[in-house]
Amino acid sequence: MGLAKAPMMLAASGNDVDFMVHGLIPLRFFGHQVWITTTHVTTLIVMVFILILALLARREIMKGSEKPEGVQNFVELLVETLDRLVWGSMGRHWRPFVNYIGTIMIFIFISNTSGLFGLRPPTADYGTTLALALITFVLIQYSAFKTSKLNVFIDLFKPLPILFPINLIGEFATPLSMSLRLFGNIMAGTIMMALWYGLLPVFAKLGIPAFLHMYFDLFSGAIQTFVFAMLTMTFITDKREA
């Protein structure tokens, strides 16, 4: 049995069904064996894609006209929709956060939908989603500390001092649940697509996967992007007003 010595999480899952992260290049890092994985490669591809889109939008805006048309129109529509969304759920303190929300929304959405182009979505790796959720967690705590100073810590002892451990766990459950939600959804879609492509005969792979891609990549990806951004905004606003 070679199962016991397979490097866990980096192992291929067997036969034709393959949805795991593969290690590409081994590295030594402070005495630990770490890997450049397929996730790094797909993240790089997503980043380059976003960069190209941004440069395109910038060029259009630089030579923008009074009456927008074409790409400029689309970019303005995106920015205005984002502004309205953030303003609608954060109210008066929306301004400092709109850039962050926009950044994570673009990154998560393009990551989630990269399954359409045959990539393994970067957000189907727990490392990516945990990093995103930790950034959000730090932002939540920092903005709360900036507005209400030491009340952030005093609030942990309310309503009863004995509830302090539970409140503390509740704080740290936020990044955990946010990252697991995104990871679980995208991973579930990736597994479903891998099972469909890996286990079924050829005639089932014509046409039908289009609808599956539409649900698992486009619909689920857009919903999860929206949910991640909404939860980020809700948590930030809640903690600021506490």
Place this chain on the structure above:
Amino acid sequence: MNISSEAFVLGCSAIGAGLALIAGIGPGVGQGYAAGQGASAVGRNPGAKGDITSTMLLGQAVAETTGLYGLVIGLILLYANPLFAKL
């Protein structure tokens, strides 16, 4: 009949993964209830369709978390089994 300890752990892990996914019942009921309430809210007040839909989706996504915990436990048992290290 002899069963090796690896095979025993593997089989029990597969059963455990199946049991973990029973967690999917809860989110299914919860999301369906939220969707039904959302539909009746739109029926009463069609003008607020946008707000109702976004609130409903947010609530459903939060309700989904417990089911996803079950999914993650199942995935860990199947593909990154921590029990093998103890053999």
